[in-house]
Amino acid sequence: MCIDDQLISAYLDGELKEPYLTEVKEHLSYCQACRDRLKDFKALDGKIKEALALREEERDRHKAKIAEMLEKKYFEGGRKSIFRRKVELSLSSLVTAAAALVFVFVGGFAFFGEDGGQTGEILPSYPLRAEVESASFVSDEKVTLDDFSLEEILSYLDKKGYVVDVTLKGIRPINE
Amino acid sequence: MDIRSTDKDDFRFVFDRDYPLLVDVAYHIVWDLDTAEDLAEEAFERFFMRSMSFPSADDARYWLLRVVKNLALNFLRRNKRELEVVSSVGKEELSYNESGESNLIRNEERRLVRNAIESLPENLRLVIQLKEFTSLDYKAIGRVLGISETNVKVRVHRARKKLEEILGKEYRDVY
Numbered sequence: 001m002c003i004d005d006q007l008i009s010a011y012l013d014g015e016l017k018e019p020y021l022t023e024v025k026e027h028l029s030y031c032q033a034c035r036d037r038l039k040d041f042k043a044l045d046g047k048i049k050e051a052l053a054l055r056e057e058e059r060d061r062h063k064a065k066i067a068e069m070l071e072k073k074y075f076e077g078g079r080k081s082i083f084r085r086k087v088e089l090s091l092s093s094l095v096t097a098a099a100a101l102v103f104v105f106v107g108g109f110a111f112f113g114e115d116g117g118q119t120g121e122i123l124p125s126y127p128l129r130a131e132v133e134s135a136s137f138v139s140d141e142k143v144t145l146d147d148f149s150l151e152e153i154l155s156y157l158d159k160k161g162y163v164v165d166v167t168l169k170g171i172r173p174i175n176e
Numbered sequence: 177m178d179i180r181s182t183d184k185d186d187f188r189f190v191f192d193r194d195y196p197l198l199v200d201v202a203y204h205i206v207w208d209l210d211t212a213e214d215l216a217e218e219a220f221e222r223f224f225m226r227s228m229s230f231p232s233a234d235d236a237r238y239w240l241l242r243v244v245k246n247l248a249l250n251f252l253r254r255n256k257r258e259l260e261v262v263s264s265v266g267k268e269e270l271s272y273n274e275s276g277e278s279n280l281i282r283n284e285e286r287r288l289v290r291n292a293i294e295s296l297p298e299n300l301r302l303v304i305q306l307k308e309f310t311s312l313d314y315k316a317i318g319r320v321l322g323i324s325e326t327n328v329k330v331r332v333h334r335a336r337k338k339l340e341e342i343l344g345k346e347y348r349d350v351y
Binding site: 005006009010013014015040041044045047048049050051052053054056058059060061062063066067069070071074075 | 182184187188191192195196199200203204209213216217220221224282285286288289290293304307308309313314329330332333336337339340343
């Protein structure tokens with residue numbers, strides 16, 4: 001039986017570990033079909049690399065320039081670069097500090113603002129010191145059981161878990 | 177060996193060692209050398225700015241590779257439409273000093289292979305790109321992509337089979 005295709009692919013990459021490596025090597029020594037398969041993968045690899053690999057001189061054409069630029073930017077004139085770093089690093093804490101300041105500012109108005117007009121502008125929905133006379137109940141009428149139908153009362157009690165037995169005055173149950 | 181990204185010698189060492197690798201990875205995702213160089217530079221800028229330290233040079237390398245890979249993918253997503261226009265105008269190829277005819281064949285070959293790779297789903301494409309265009313082994317590729325070594329092995333194989341399907345096998349005798 002031939003070896004798994006995937007093993008051949010891994011073998012090509014030099015990624016096979018023992019005991020697979022020995023097995024695959026041995027198998028390849030006598031199996032033409034698997035040798036061909038290995039050849040296929042090798043050829044594909046070669047084709048891809050030849051078509052698309054960057055040539056070294058092309059790839060590294062700006063390496064020295066970029067290295068120099070980065071070194072100048074970060075390491076030369078040490079004090080400047082340290083200062084720069086500090087600014088960069090404290091940026092997020094600056095934002096936090098600014099946010100905290102805004103919070104305190106707005107909060108100050110919300111909790112201590114005497115002038116209702118000003119507070120209202122900043123926090124329109126903030127309830128300004130409610131006076132007794134300006135507050136009123138939605139309804140002054142007392143709610144009584146008469147406001148509910150018998151069905152409503154029964155279903156309410158039912159929901160609460162009560163078992164309710166209803167009998168009507170003057171009417172005797174038939175099966176008694 | 178500890179690597180600190182703000183240490184001059186460490187920075188120089190890592191840059192010297194990994195810059196080519198970063199350009200290679202970025203280039204094979206965005207297919208434009210200028211952009212790839214910009215992205216590699218950006219990765220090193222972040223490396224310094226973050227003021228990080230790594231337990232080894234390899235760890236720094238994996239971090240940089242992850243950053244440049246993500247930068248390249250983001251670049252592609254952002255510029256997808258513009259890039260389509262540019263490549264249809266034909267700005268894509270690097271100039272090679274070869275005779276006209278072989279240049280033509282080469283360009284055609286390059287286009288075919290590139291299209292084949294681009295047609296792979298992203299999870300296969302990145303793996304095969306890292307495998308073919310860098311010297312990274314399965315373990316390293318797994319570290320960069322956040323997948324297991326076994327998973328890399330499976331994906332490399334799948335990508336190869338797919339590429340074979342697309343490109344055909346007739347090139348076997350050539351090599």
